[in-house]
Amino acid sequence: MALDESNKNEESRVNGAAGKATILKEHIVEIISDSGEGAQKCGQSFGAIVARMGIGVWTVEIIPAEIRPPARSVAGASGNRIRIGSDQVTNGGDETDLVVAFNEQVLLGRIHSKELKQGCAILLESMWREDKDPKVAKSYAEACEHLIAAGYKVFEIPMEEECLKIVPDPRRGKNMFVLGMLCSAYSLDLQIAREQIALTFAKKSEKVVKANVELLEAGYEWADKNLDLKFEIPAEKSSTPQIVVNGNTALALGVLASGMEICAMYPITPATSASHYLSDAFESVGGVVHQAEDEIAACAFAIGASYAGKCTVTITSGPGYSLKQEAIGLAVMGEIPLVVVNVMRGGPSTGQPTKTEQGDLMTTIFGSHGDAPKVVIAPGTIEECFYSVITARKIAETFNMVVVILTDANLATSQQPFKRPEFDEAWLAPPIDQSAVPEGAKPYDWHPETGLARRFIPGQPGGMHTLTGLAHDVHSHVAYDPEINQQGMRARSLKLAALQKSLRPPEVVGDREGELLVVGWGSTKGAIEEAVARLRDEGRKVSSMHFAFLSPLPPGIKEVLGGFEKVLAIENNWSDDPDDEIIDESNRRYTALATLLRSRYLVDVDCWSECRGTPLKPSTVRHLILEKLK
Amino acid sequence: MMDSGHSISPSECLLRMYEEHHEIEDYQKGVPRWCTGCGDNAILAAIQRLCRDEGLLPEKTVFVSGIGCSSRLPHYMNTYGFHGIHGRALPVAEGVKLARPELSVFVNTGDGDCCSIGAAHWIHAVRYNMNMTMMLHDNQIYGLTKMQASPTSPIGLKSNTTPRGSYLEALNPLTVTLGISNVSFVAQVVDWIPEVLYQVISAAYHHKGFSFVRIIQRCPEWLPKLMEPWLHDPQRVLMLHHEDGVEISPAVAKVYTRMEEHDPSDMNRAREIASSIDPIPTGILYRNEEVPCYEDVRLDGRLRTASLVKQGLEAEFDKFTVWPDASGQA
Numbered sequence A: 001m002a003l004d005e006s007n008k009n010e011e012s013r014v015n016g017a018a019g020k021a022t023i024l025k026e027h028i029v030e031i032i033s034d035s036g037e038g039a040q041k042c043g044q045s046f047g048a049i050v051a052r053m054g055i056g057v058w059t060v061e062i063i064p065a066e067i068r069p070p071a072r073s074v075a076g077a078s079g080n081r082i083r084i085g086s087d088q089v090t091n092g093g094d095e096t097d098l099v100v101a102f103n104e105q106v107l108l109g110r111i112h113s114k115e116l117k118q119g120c121a122i123l124l125e126s127m128w129r130e131d132k133d134p135k136v137a138k139s140y141a142e143a144c145e146h147l148i149a150a151g152y153k154v155f156e157i158p159m160e161e162e163c164l165k166i167v168p169d170p171r172r173g174k175n176m177f178v179l180g181m182l183c184s185a186y187s188l189d190l191q192i193a194r195e196q197i198a199l200t201f202a203k204k205s206e207k208v209v210k211a212n213v214e215l216l217e218a219g220y221e222w223a224d225k226n227l228d229l230k231f232e233i234p235a236e237k238s239s240t241p242q243i244v245v246n247g248n249t250a251l252a253l254g255v256l257a258s259g260m261e262i263c264a265m266y267p268i269t270p271a272t273s274a275s276h277y278l279s280d281a282f283e284s285v286g287g288v289v290h291q292a293e294d295e296i297a298a299c300a301f302a303i304g305a306s307y308a309g310k311c312t313v314t315i316t317s318g319p320g321y322s323l324k325q326e327a328i329g330l331a332v333m334g335e336i337p338l339v340v341v342n343v344m345r346g347g348p349s350t351g352q353p354t355k356t357e358q359g360d361l362m363t364t365i366f367g368s369h370g371d372a373p374k375v376v377i378a379p380g381t382i383e384e385c386f387y388s389v390i391t392a393r394k395i396a397e398t399f400n401m402v403v404v405i406l407t408d409a410n411l412a413t414s415q416q417p418f419k420r421p422e423f424d425e426a427w428l429a430p431p432i433d434q435s436a437v438p439e440g441a442k443p444y445d446w447h448p449e450t451g452l453a454r455r456f457i458p459g460q461p462g463g464m465h466t467l468t469g470l471a472h473d474v475h476s477h478v479a480y481d482p483e484i485n486q487q488g489m490r491a492r493s494l495k496l497a498a499l500q501k502s503l504r505p506p507e508v509v510g511d512r513e514g515e516l517l518v519v520g521w522g523s524t525k526g527a528i529e530e531a532v533a534r535l536r537d538e539g540r541k542v543s544s545m546h547f548a549f550l551s552p553l554p555p556g557i558k559e560v561l562g563g564f565e566k567v568l569a570i571e572n573n574w575s576d577d578p579d580d581e582i583i584d585e586s587n588r589r590y591t592a593l594a595t596l597l598r599s600r601y602l603v604d605v606d607c608w609s610e611c612r613g614t615p616l617k618p619s620t621v622r623h624l625i626l627e628k629l630k
Numbered sequence B: 001m002m003d004s005g006h007s008i009s010p011s012e013c014l015l016r017m018y019e020e021h022h023e024i025e026d027y028q029k030g031v032p033r034w035c036t037g038c039g040d041n042a043i044l045a046a047i048q049r050l051c052r053d054e055g056l057l058p059e060k061t062v063f064v065s066g067i068g069c070s071s072r073l074p075h076y077m078n079t080y081g082f083h084g085i086h087g088r089a090l091p092v093a094e095g096v097k098l099a100r101p102e103l104s105v106f107v108n109t110g111d112g113d114c115c116s117i118g119a120a121h122w123i124h125a126v127r128y129n130m131n132m133t134m135m136l137h138d139n140q141i142y143g144l145t146k147m148q149a150s151p152t153s154p155i156g157l158k159s160n161t162t163p164r165g166s167y168l169e170a171l172n173p174l175t176v177t178l179g180i181s182n183v184s185f186v187a188q189v190v191d192w193i194p195e196v197l198y199q200v201i202s203a204a205y206h207h208k209g210f211s212f213v214r215i216i217q218r219c220p221e222w223l224p225k226l227m228e229p230w231l232h233d234p235q236r237v238l239m240l241h242h243e244d245g246v247e248i249s250p251a252v253a254k255v256y257t258r259m260e261e262h263d264p265s266d267m268n269r270a271r272e273i274a275s276s277i278d279p280i281p282t283g284i285l286y287r288n289e290e291v292p293c294y295e296d297v298r299l300d301g302r303l304r305t306a307s308l309v310k311q312g313l314e315a316e317f318d319k320f321t322v323w324p325d326a327s328g329q330a
């Protein structure tokens, strides 16, 4: 996919401290191995080191679909992809520039899935050339030959041999040798790397730390001596402390910070790691992760706890979200605050559990039978994952509504540094109201203009009533009266409008007028904004607008849309290709956001999308914008 | 510390006055819409009596239910109530209890609600063993949806979905419950012996842990004849009694002469008794006060102050922080 004709890396050679280093604006590095060989840890450490040096970074986990794929298999690549740059990096970028592979098979897998740049640098473990198994040796030799012929710069490196000089089992430690090589190749500060290793292995013995530091240094020296690769990414050190976590950990930290006390969940990829982290960390602030018997129970449990006065979160992904839908409707009907996190994966059905997709927007906004108005928000960065939970709880409790946070596998597994948040007591939930309810007050005393009503919480004297999922009147009495039903439906709907009035329109990146406005939501933010910025640099009249609130849509949108000749939604969900033979305007299915905008604002919003399970690449976005501009 | 007996602290005095204030009417709300003769009426009466006798504060008491005729019960209680969705009363109640262990939580559910659509939750609720009382209103039919066979319907029962008689052996809620790890209280009672109904519900309430009470409840609307043989023949009811269980009053003993002294700690005998369908055993089959409650296992009782949250959060942030000065706070 050599879509990106412009070379964004204005390379130039300078004389750095460590010899001649090529100054780069940005680079994408990938470290891949069989699972269990430590490429993940190597990648994370590399990401942390560059972050400490102030270099912009976005890390993406490479996860095989199977738990233990056979060794040396094309589908088995496990590791990390790290995009580094002089400026802030907001997405995973395009194709990889330099890859370190522990065997040639995982490497071939990555080439097959078109993740590597044509002709990129490959640092390959060379032990396989001499493998006892002639088939392995042959496969390795052939692969090398083939890659070189195809123009790749292959560096065969005796990693195993070098590590054996330091440790008896290189399976534990080769990753740190590789880290050392990368530190040399990217002119990173070795002292910072040493400190990072001490942090990474903080829970291990001093002996382990020492061995790993030795491996790091050995890798560094070896590369300095033998490797003709020297880059430098100039960057200014950030003056504020940064947090480096993935989106799921950011969400979990948000749960801690929001003051919620209970998370009810059932394991499901790719949401589970948030609950894993919470299970470990939540107790430190007096919280509980309840692993329920299924998602229905998890949601009902969360609803029960919320009803009892402690707004609760339930975290899941697509299939689990589908199961929760009936209970979510109950929370809507009963006006119980509830926070639901849906870390989207490929659907429908079991779909692609480890892959990313934005396929659940419609089911989230319109899901659960009947009219079930709820708030839907979608963080677009790792930092927003953190703050979205705090916002969600606040909205849930202020409006007595269900708030759904939509993230996806892309955000869940990507790391990006953000400014360390400063704790604010206002994040926390107020203490449970146990005051007596004034005489004559009603549990659903819907405000005629906003639909808002005060909620009575168990323990409040005088507030006794039976919450019901059946249609009910202001007293929470079951009522099938046509007028009363209208009244309840209206109140629940008005709350969305009341919230909408308090929102600001999303920021327009670029001019407010032009040829094309690109709209998106959620995890595609970085890729879209980067592509648009590139095009603007090239003189194109393109802007972008990214939605964090999907329900309700903020005010002022129509005015923004009106400033552009064309509007294009770019998303990671399904839409029909208008060029397909049987597709025409009467049957074309648009992306979710395009459908929403078209129906609400009567604006001809065009769309483009793909469901490859991978994050959008800025070069892809740039290319298709150029197509639309033709 | 006050010295016992002589003086009463002002707050306790107030509390007592408050508690003593409640009469049965204070727990009643609305006019039940059940059919005349429906066993749910008897269950409601027993519960209201229990609330009065135990002086439960209406605002500190929550009745949670699912969907069905039986699940309407919370609407007739002047306490807090949660009338949720079909089959999910138990997880809702568990959430309430974990969030607010100081609340008294009751669950009213039907044989469809609990033993069919909510069966997974039933099994796990027994295992969680949270301190609450669950009443299974088992009328052996789907009442609200107009007479479909339920998992507890006797084989051969004609219903709207089994016009030629139901096909499967009935599920026995007692043996199922007794087979689940952590089971701590299992009892059975019939709606037509109000005194024992009350005694058993009261014992269930006093048990610390998850109390499972199956109540054989008549549905005169759809199955007017089903329980007739048992109603007319007291010999077909087996009264379990024990000094650690329910003691049978002379009045009841006069009519229900078929008795067995059963020690509720005897699981093996409990299982044998549980498998008896005729006669119907009533009383406490099993009780074990030693099983830990989930809420006690999970909650550490620390006050969740802002400073506790801040401390924990900052410690977590520290784990992931990249400090500007590398040599600094790593």
Ligand SMILES: Cc1ncc(C[n+]2csc(CCOP(=O)(O)OP(=O)(O)O)c2C)c(N)n1
Residues within 6 Å of the ligand: B067, B068, B069, B070, B071, B086, B109, B110, B111, B112, B113, B114, B137, B139, B141, B142, B143, B144, B145, B150
């Ligand atoms: C998800 C769902 N499925 C089906 C129903 C319809 N429904 C309501 S109550 C009920 C069965 C009630 O039977 P039971 O639990 O025995 O209660 P009873 O009315 O006999 O007291 C059914 C099937 C529903 N409300 N929700």
Ligand code: SF4
Residues within 6 Å of the ligand: B033, B034, B035, B037, B038, B039, B040, B069, B070, B139, B143, B144, B218, B219, B220, B221, B222
């Ligand atoms: S249908 Fe049966 S269970 Fe329902 S109220 Fe009538 S008698 Fe009771």
Ligand SMILES: [Mg+2]
Residues within 6 Å of the ligand: B068, B110, B111, B112, B137, B138, B139, B140, B141, B142, B143, B150
């Ligand atoms: Mg029933």
